[in-house]
Amino acid sequence: MTKNTYQYGNARAEVEDASGLSGVLCKDVDGDYFFRVYQPDHSYTDYELNHDDLPVTIDQNALASLYKVEGHHVLDHSPEVLGLSKV
Numbered sequence: 001m002t003k004n005t006y007q008y009g010n011a012r013a014e015v016e017d018a019s020g021l022s023g024v025l026c027k028d029v030d031g032d033y034f035f036r037v038y039q040p041d042h043s044y045t046d047y048e049l050n051h052d053d054l055p056v057t058i059d060q061n062a063l064a065s066l067y068k069v070e071g072h073h074v075l076d077h078s079p080e081v082l083g084l085s086k087v
Helices: none
Strands: 004-008 011-015 024-027 033-038 044-048 064-069 072-077
Touching: none
Parallel strands: none
Antiparallel strands: 004 011, 024 033, 033 044, 064 072
């Protein structure tokens, strides 16, 4: 992957294309989201999210579900992960 240098705000930034990159969308204790990319040795790099409309595809094995609760829409872990009972 080719890296280039650009002026980013008041600083110079080393930039590489992120197309096709896999990672995990995470939320910290303050409720802020970040993008985590794991390396083969299980180390990782966390990226601050500044992109405002980034397409995301949820993997088949992500154990994620969409919920509609009293007109409110939520993306969360699957019912099995949360230990929810069917009604």
